[in-house]
Amino acid sequence: MRIDVMTLFPDFIAQAAAVGVVGRAQERGLLSLHGWNPRDYASGGYRRVDDRPFGGGPGMVMMVEPLLACLTAVRGADPAPAPVIYMSPQGAPLTQKKARELAALPRMILLCGRYEGVDERFLKAHVDEELSIGDYVLSGGELAAAVVIDAVGRLQDGALNDADSAVQDSFEGDGLLDCPHFTHPSSHPLGDVPAVLRSGDHAAIARWRRQQSLGRTARRRPDLLDEGSLSKADKALLTAFRDQETGEGGAG
Numbered sequence: 644m645r646i647d648v649m650t651l652f653p654d655f656i657a658q659a660a661a662v663g664v665v666g667r668a669q670e671r672g673l674l675s676l677h678g679w680n681p682r683d684y685a686s687g688g689y690r691r692v693d694d695r696p697f698g699g700g701p702g703m704v705m706m707v708e709p710l711l712a713c714l715t716a717v718r719g720a721d722p723a724p725a726p727v728i729y730m731s732p733q734g735a736p737l738t739q740k741k742a743r744e745l746a747a748l749p750r751m752i753l754l755c756g757r758y759e760g761v762d763e764r765f766l767k768a769h770v771d772e773e774l775s776i777g778d779y780v781l782s783g784g785e786l787a788a789a790v791v792i793d794a795v796g797r798l799q800d801g802a803l804n805d806a807d808s809a810v811q812d813s814f815e816g817d818g819l820l821d822c823p824h825f826t827h828p829s830s831h832p833l834g835d836v837p838a839v840l841r842s843g844d845h846a847a848i849a850r851w852r853r854q855q856s857l858g859r860t861a862r863r864r865p866d867l868l869d870e871g872s873l874s875k876a877d878k879a880l881l882t883a884f885r886d887q888e889t890g891e892g893g894a895g
Contacts, residue, residue, distance in 0.1 A: 644748065644799055645675040646792055647717045647725070649710070650755040651692065652785050653678025659789040664803060665796035673799040676792065677720070681705070684712035693758050702759035710754075710765050717752055725750035726771040729761065730784030730791070734773030737791060739818075741774070745791070746798035753791060755784030818867050822855035850880065858884035 648656050656678050660666065668674040682690045686708070693703035714727070728751060735741070745751060754761070754770065766773075776787045796802060825836040839851045857880055860868045873881065 644673070644746070644795070645677070645721060645723070645725075645750040646795070647677045647679060647720070647750070647752045648755065648788055648792075649679045649681060649713055649717065649752065650783075650785055650788065651680060651682060651757055652755075652783070653680050655785050656755075656788060656792070659785075660792050660796070663793075665793050668796045668799050668802040671801055673801055674796045677717075679713050679717050681709040681713040684716060685709040696759060700759075704759050705756060705761045705765075707762045707765045710761065711769070714752070714769060721750065723750045725752045727752045727754055727769055728791075729754045729756065729766060729770045729773045730775075730787040731756060731760070731773040732775050732778065732780050734775040737774055737776050737794065739794075742791075742794040743798060746795045751795075753784075753788045755788050757783040819856040820860045820864060820867070822852040822859070853877070854880040854884050857881045858888070861885075862888075 650656055657676065660669070660676055665674065669676060681692050685692050685706075690709075691706070692709045693705050696702065696704045718725075726748070728745075730753060774787075774791065776790050781787060825840060829836045829841060837851065839847050842848070857868070857873075857877055861870070861881060861884075870878070870881070
């Protein structure tokens with residue numbers, strides 16, 4: 644997959660994506676990342692990319708012409724079609740489902756805004772969609788773009804050493820949160836690993852993990868769980884989880 648990023652800070656994007664799973668995906672040729680600075684395509688001695696907004700008000704707005712020239716260069720670097728995605732707090736929320744949709748594309752172009760944003764005329768003419776990583780405002784779109792690159796890059800086939808790692812992540816499959824995980828030592832002053840995980844009974848382990856996923860989702864993200872549509876077995880697991888929590892609370 645090829646990802647082009649239009650940003651005033653291409654070095655930041657490159658550094659953020661150079662380590663870990665995404666860095667490994669690049670090393671393996673699974674992901675190709677290219678940064679493009681609109682300032683390189685701005686005219687004049689100062690290479691201005693922003694100006695005061697019409698109508699007054701604070702801040703600056705990124706100008707059409709440098710962005711248009713930059714996008715033309717990006718398009719010319721590779722003939723493959725690619726959607727232009729603007730990282731914006733006004734965009735649709737980034738979800739795991741959306742990350743999987745983007746990961747299936749051969750190419751995409753991410754636009755990182757700065758200042759008060761981007762001239763609306765450019766957005767209407769050349770941006771295919773806006774994407775947000777949360778209901779808050781950042782200084783620019785670079786951090787958001789790095790999040791998208793990480794979420795998408797790790798889903799490239801071969802990026803993870805164990806493909807099942809992504810399948811078992813939170814929000815995957817039926818959208819539940821992941822279950823808790825433990826490793827050695829089995830006994831520690833902070834607590835012991837649940838006996839079921841040390842039992843070797845794979846069916847019991849699967850039931851425990853399913854129960855924990857259901858319980859965690861109901862407790863932490865009830866908006867993700869439609870209890871009415873759960874199977875009879877899942878409802879029983881969730882009820883047992885709640886009963887256990889109530890018992891533990893009462894014992895305290």
